[in-house]
Amino acid sequence: MTRASTVIGEREAFVAPPDKNEVEVATGALRIEADIWDEQADALNLIASEVAQLRVGALESGPFFLLLSAYDEVVGQVHDRCREGVQRTREVAGTLRQVADTYEQEDEDGTHALRNLC
DSSP states (O other): OOTTEEEETTEEEEOOOOOHHHHHHHHHHHHHHHHHHHHHHHHHHHHHHHHHTTOOOHHHHGGGHHHHHHHHHHHHHHHHHHHHHHHHHHHHHHHHHHHHHHHHHHHHHTHHHHHTTO
16 A cells, blocks of 8 residues: 555545646635635724724823723724734735645646655
């Protein structure tokens, strides 16, 4: 049995390398998913901008400064988490694109077919 085969019950099933169409479908799906993650990052960025405008300064709060300091702390936390979310969702999008690029490159290099020879 080779590394590229799988045992099913008592018989061996060999996994063929993906054809060009299968690679295109897989990489296309990865890139579509990456675009969705980028759209979500844009949405989080917009939320962060909107939340930042909710902060109340000392002059605006006047005698309610002590009460509003807790409010401002929450606003700051929400803003910071949204900004972190933007970074992380962009990283996911980038990783998905990198995986698609690698998969395409391996297909062009014949790496998928070579793995089934071992």
